[in-house]
Amino acid sequence: MTSVDTTVPVPTAAARRPTPRRRPAPRRRLGQIVSGALVALLLVIVVGPLVWMLLGSFKTQTEFLEQPVWALPQQWNLDNYVFAWTQGNFAQYASNSILTVFPSLLLVLLFGSMAGFALEVLVWKGRGAILITFLAGIMVPTQMILLPLFAAYFRLGLTGTLWPLLITYTATSLPLAVFLMATFFRAVPREIFEAATLDGAGLIRSFFLVGLPMVRNALFTVGLVQFFMLWNDLLIALTFTNSGSLRTLQVGLLNFTGQFGSVQYGPLFAAICLNVVAILVIYLFLNKQVQKGLTAGAVKG
Structure with a gap:
């Protein structure tokens, strides 16, 4: 009967040495x-x-x-925060910003997505020229249209209300929204819409039930970009708000400047902190959707 060698081999000194790590290249x-x-x-x-x-x-x-x-x-x-909220009328200015920015944002997303769907999914003559027209609208400086708009709003009797802000925000934000939504719709495969048409879906159902769910993350991305632009607007709001009760948050921050240019730094910084916190909270809620929307058009299909 053969015997089995059960001795464990002793590692040599060279085997016991640890493997040297490669040092990264100097560059x-x-x-x-x-x-x-x-x-x-x-x-x-x-x-x-x-x-x-x-x-x-x-x-x-x-x-x-x-x-x-x-x-x-x-x-x-927290005295500065109390002063900014009460005597600084932060709540009033924030409510005016909400009443003008969010309705404008909803209109921009609705009209922008509808125009993007029509320009990229539907086939009709002249859609290229219409898209170029929207692109030209992005290049028009806002300062050039303020005086004609103010004259038009004055003749229509809209001054002294929030309607000029809502209309101007929607009109100035639409060109960029249409261009971005058309880009996202371009990445959606056409076979999906063709299959929906074969199943009996009409134009409206194809847009709301097929198109919008496919570009949902893009809506969050475009909405967040437009929200930052509208919420932080100062020029348009300063032009069309002629009373303290209509001022938005960015215009209201100017109230912390006292007589002869003196600035109340504590309440001003407190109001800015409240403004920044509100924006950060909205971004944190939409962070994942925005990241997905930014990469939605990277790979077609």
Whole structure:
């Protein structure tokens, strides 16, 4: 009967040595260092003003005038936020912004998606010229149309209301929305709409039940881009609001400038922080849909 050797081989000294790790190439390591430095610099440029603004929202006017810029507030109180909400009429200005921005945004998304569907999915003569016309609308500066629009609104008796803002926001945002939605509809396979037509779907059903679900993430992307532009608008709102009760949030921030150009920095920073927080909350809710919408047209089909 043969015996089996059960001895365990002892590893040699060379086998016990750990495998040396390869050091990164000098050029690759230098690139990593440069990339990290650029990211840190951008982080300081972007986050630095936000931190400074947040700290300033807790300071008093005396601290702004007597202490260094980066000094911490002596007391962490909410008096500036209370002042901005009550005496600064932040709630009134925010409600005016909501009443003008969100209805305009809904109209822009509805008309922009309908126009994009008609320009890219339907086949008809002259659609290329219509698309170029919308592209030309993007190139028109807003400053050139303010005076004619103001004269038209005055003759129609719309001054002193929020209608000029709603109409102007919708008209100025449509060209970009139409162009972007046409681009997203271009990436949708035509076979899907042909199959829906063969199943008996008409034009309206094909748009609402087939087209819009296919570009849902694109709607969130276009809506968020337009929301930032409309919510942060100052020029149009400053032109067409002639009373304090109609001012939007961006125009209302100018009220924190006192007599002879003196600025109430604490309440102003508090109001800006409230504005930024509202925008960040909306972005966090739509972050995933926006990321999907940005890559929706990367690969056709």
